[in-house]
Amino acid sequence: MSPTTTVRPATPDDVPELLAMIRELAEFERALHEVQATEEHLHRTLFPEHPAVFAHVVEVDGAVAGMAIWFLSYSTWLGAHNLYLEDLFVRPEFRGGGTGRLLLQTLAEICLERGLPRLEWWVLDWNPARGFYETLGARALTEWIPYRVDGEALVRLAEPR
Amino acid sequence: MSPTTTVRPATPDDVPELLAMIRELAEFERALHEVQATEEHLHRTLFPEHPAVFAHVVEVDGAVAGMAIWFLSYSTWLGAHNLYLEDLFVRPEFRGGGTGRLLLQTLAEICLERGLPRLEWWVLDWNPARGFYETLGARALTEWIPYRVDGEALVRLAEPR
Numbered sequence: 001m002s003p004t005t006t007v008r009p010a011t012p013d014d015v016p017e018l019l020a021m022i023r024e025l026a027e028f029e030r031a032l033h034e035v036q037a038t039e040e041h042l043h044r045t046l047f048p049e050h051p052a053v054f055a056h057v058v059e060v061d062g063a064v065a066g067m068a069i070w071f072l073s074y075s076t077w078l079g080a081h082n083l084y085l086e087d088l089f090v091r092p093e094f095r096g097g098g099t100g101r102l103l104l105q106t107l108a109e110i111c112l113e114r115g116l117p118r119l120e121w122w123v124l125d126w127n128p129a130r131g132f133y134e135t136l137g138a139r140a141l142t143e144w145i146p147y148r149v150d151g152e153a154l155v156r157l158a159e160p161r
Numbered sequence: 162m163s164p165t166t167t168v169r170p171a172t173p174d175d176v177p178e179l180l181a182m183i184r185e186l187a188e189f190e191r192a193l194h195e196v197q198a199t200e201e202h203l204h205r206t207l208f209p210e211h212p213a214v215f216a217h218v219v220e221v222d223g224a225v226a227g228m229a230i231w232f233l234s235y236s237t238w239l240g241a242h243n244l245y246l247e248d249l250f251v252r253p254e255f256r257g258g259g260t261g262r263l264l265l266q267t268l269a270e271i272c273l274e275r276g277l278p279r280l281e282w283w284v285l286d287w288n289p290a291r292g293f294y295e296t297l298g299a300r301a302l303t304e305w306i307p308y309r310v311d312g313e314a315l316v317r318l319a320e321p322r
Contacts, residue, residue, distance in 0.1 A: 146307070147282055147302065
């Protein structure tokens with residue numbers, strides 16, 4: 001019998017598994033040392049009264065196989081919100097069976113239901129999943145470069161001149 | 162007497178000037194044909210009861226000189242929201258006098274006040290402002306590539322397999 005794969009919104013009970021998968025994905029991205037998130041951070045940000053970030057989990061025969069963590073971004077050109085996918089992760093043992101596509105399909109459905117014209121995310125340049133994303137119709141916006149100010153530079157930038 | 166430059170949150174009365182500046186920026190970015198936003202879109206997204214996108218305007222001696230349009234993004238590694246700057250624009254005649262820096266300084270202050278550890282935005286690879294941003298402490302995250310699904314590809318991705 002083929003396995004049953006389902007996607008559902010995450011609940012507070014999923015926080016330990018979500019944090020575990022955030023760490024598994026960061027390890028794959030060679031950035032485990034950058035993970036500072038705790039279960040308490042996730043409870044506070046994913047499950048307040050008015051959340052501004054959302055999580056879905058995918059289960060295969062009842063086992064948590066992956067997740068998508070996303071929020072609403074915005075395009076001034078469209079005057080509309082979009083869906084920004086912060087993290088997409090499928091555990092290695094569940095890859096290749098349509099699990100990742102089902103997560104992205106769920107997010108695409110949310111876009112259409114809510115009138116969000118774009119689904120966007122960042123991918124590391126060496127990530128072999130780029131080819132998979134392109135087969136699903138995603139295109140690389142290579143002309144755009146993300147910039148970041150944080151840490152001491154952010155404190156300095158906040159100082160009046 | 163040197164000009165007085167001030168930054169303030171935008172109000173619904175600013176919508177015509179905001180749309181004008183969105184179009185001026187898109188023209189600079191060689192993408193005026195991609196602007197579909199109308200005043201009605203901006204009213205609906207910037208000024209609902211619970212907005213998820215925000216605008217500031219900078220004035221020089223009372224004239225609208227520029228704007229910043231931003232929203233809260235999220236980092237799973239930090240378990241925290243960040244500030245994502247969707248559009249930063251200073252009208253050409255007001256550039257070079259610290260106007261752009263004052264807008265970014267205001268956003269950096271918001272980050273520190275609200276505990277948002279990062280200020281992030283995308284820049285077109287040929288935009289000469291990249292050097293200016295780097296002098297302000299921003300660094301290019303060249304290892305990350307933005308991906309997008311929209312239009313027909315989004316409709317196809319939402320179809321069950």
